[in-house]
Amino acid sequence: MKKNKLLKISAAAIPILLIGLIVYLFLNFLKKKEKIEALKNVPAFSLKTIDGKTFTQQNLVNEQTKVIIYFNPGCHFCQAEAEELSANYKNYKNIQWIWVASEPLQEIRQFAVKYKLDKQPDIYWCHDEMATLYQKLGMNSVPYFLVYDKNNHLIKRTSGAIKLEKIINNFDEGK
Template sequence: MDTRKFILLSLYLVVLLCFILIYRQFSYQFNRKMLFIEFPNLIIKNLDGNNASLRNITTDIPSVLIYFNSSCPICQSEAELIESKFRADTLTRFLWVSSESLEEVKKFAAHYSLDRLDTHRFYSDTLFRLANAFRLTGVPATFVYDAEGNLVDYTLGAVSVSDLNLSIQKAHDRSR
């Protein structure tokens, strides 16, 4: 009889522990998404070295916010893909933010010819304001917002062109 109670109690504790772990994971993901729900109101540096408010930049068309690092191979690959696939997209704004110096950001933008595109803007955030606000621990991180600044989709890590294209399309559909 004691063995049976022990087994039932053990089973109960295992089920309870599983429930707690699942709840914590779901809660963590939900709370994390809540961090990104609205476009951040942060002051960072544009390529001229002047302060710029991210929220003021994104009021009229859907925006893709990309947190990157110039030495990140995934970020480099994504820059090439975005330049080739979205070069002609004049209805979406791409905002590239890096924690690196202005000089490094300028070199990255020029290397991938993104600095020549009107809809691509680059920023330096050496104080890690974006990373802290979104609790980011790595790059790349890609966030797609509609024209009103509401989150449509996000990806932490590499994003495929097809997924990014789909997210941008959703942002345009919401903005109509």
């Protein structure tokens, strides 16, 4: 008798749980799709630079390709990419680099100075207080790259370790 009752409860509960799981996954898919759609053009944002100035999407230069890199100063991949940019910066003409992190401004500043990128034109070091941009853009790891063309349309989106050269060579505007 108890087995029979347990089977009836299981027969009712399992389909309800499966339907709930399917609905949950579908809603997450829609949310992710919505965030990706929002990335097609440079979104509105407001960040603080290591110099204490405000940096927004209005500061992006239309005549340049933009590479937004969300990073963490302690990330080994991010360090390797900064080292690569430092060594090859002069080869990447007409590119505006925006490095963004949610770590304290002092850590971001030290990172920029360490790789001698703090005084380079067209490289901006920004603080994303409370990781609002990170969340807004649906990022899920560091480093995270968004590459926009001269018209602020998304060219490439990628996360994880990747050579900057590989990102830049995927479009003609970089060199």
